[in-house]
Amino acid sequence: MRKLLVIPIVALFLFKYSANAQQIHYSQFFLSPHTTNPAQVGLFEGTVRFGGIYRGQWLGNLAESGFNTPSIYVDAPVMPGIRKQDWIGVGGGLVNDAAGVAPITTTNFNIGLTYHLALGDEQFNVISLGVQMGSSRKNISPNLIFEDELRLLPTREANDLIGQPEGYADWAAGINWRQKMNDRMSFNLGYAMYHINEPEVSLLQAADSLRQPRIPRKSVASGSFMININDEWNLEPMFLIQSIVSDNEMLIGLNGYKMLKNEKQAQIGMGYRLQDALVFYLGLQTPDWRVGMSYDLTTSQLSDYNPVTFEIGGFYILKKYKEPEINPYIFCPRF
DSSP states (O other): OHHHHHHHHHHHHHHHHHHHTOOOOOTTGGGOHHHHOGGGTTOSSSSEEEEEEEEEEEETOHHHHOEEEEEEEEEEEEEEOSSTTOEEEEEEEEEEEEETTTTEEEEEEEEEEEEEEESSTTOOEEEEEEEEEEEEEEEEOOOEEOTTOOEEOOOHHHHHHHOOOOEEEEEEEEEEEEEEOSSSEEEEEEEEEEOTTOOBOOOOGGGTTSOOOBOOOEEEEEEEEEEEOSSSEEEEEEEEEEEETTEEEEEEEEEEEEEOSTTOEEEEEEEEETTTEEEEEEEEEOSSEEEEEEEEEEOSGGGGGOOEEEEEEEEEEEOOOOOOOOOOOOOOOOO
């Protein structure tokens, strides 16, 4: 009987925590376009882009599992738009988020479609509108470890209560504005909303007669401003603001890019997530690929638990252009 009471209470508590406080987010949001803004899908120069990022949060804590969030994606500008300077982008991504303690696992597969409206033939000013449709699945394992080392293993009764995970549709949309102001300055601003349809999710079979919990809408605003200081350095102030019901997160940062040989740039930067953590960035990039890593140094009261939080990610842009067909010119000899 005790197990029958513990499982529903723990499951509902963990679901509420996971749905509101631990929605997917990355310190290197600029390496994860499909989780930052659907309008950024296909917003690059090249044929196709392959990317991925992994975030490990609170490793060594929370029943030695913490939060693990890997994701991969692929996107491409596939065809011209209504006007010759516009284009259409498509892409898909896969995200798996495992929240410790139970754990609660969320898997999301998404497909995005974006229209990029270029204001000018040179495409220096681009407004992008994107929509994303996702298919998600949330699951909980009743394998719990308490502070006094009491282990609660799955039982037939617990499995009957939790039941099988069910999929649900998850919609998102966004708008993005990218502009090259001159040879030294450019900026990128975007706003997106995730979980537009506020999907219902049930973890317990016994809760069929009750009102099912919903995943609340999440607003994401992001931006960056690239400044070419001189022939050796670029500076990039940036920000990310996320809002879920009454929970808000704000990350502000500054990346510096040092010019190296062969069009390479070394990245070093620092950010601050308000009332949470300092973020340190390192990376390397070229016009075709980029890799980066970050480390979150917790500054809140949670620092007493010595959390280890880091990310590693990157992408590669494949560029394969069709060679132009040149009609041969035959010279007629003179007689």
